[in-house]
Amino acid sequence: MNSPEHLPSETHKPITGYLWGALAVLTGTVANSRW
Incomplete structure (x- = not known):
């Protein structure tokens, strides 16, 4: 039985x-604010 919650790796990559x-932008913004 295939559950709809289980997505393939191709869907998780994007x-x-x-x-x-988003994490890189967030850390970059925090770094610019601190320094």
């Missing part, structure tokens, strides 16, 4: 890429 991008 999501993780977007999260890493």
Whole structure:
């Protein structure tokens, strides 16, 4: 039985890429604010 919650790796790649991008921007903003 295939559950709709279980997504393939191809679907997770863009999501993780977007999260890493947002994390990089967030850390960059914090670094610029501190220094």
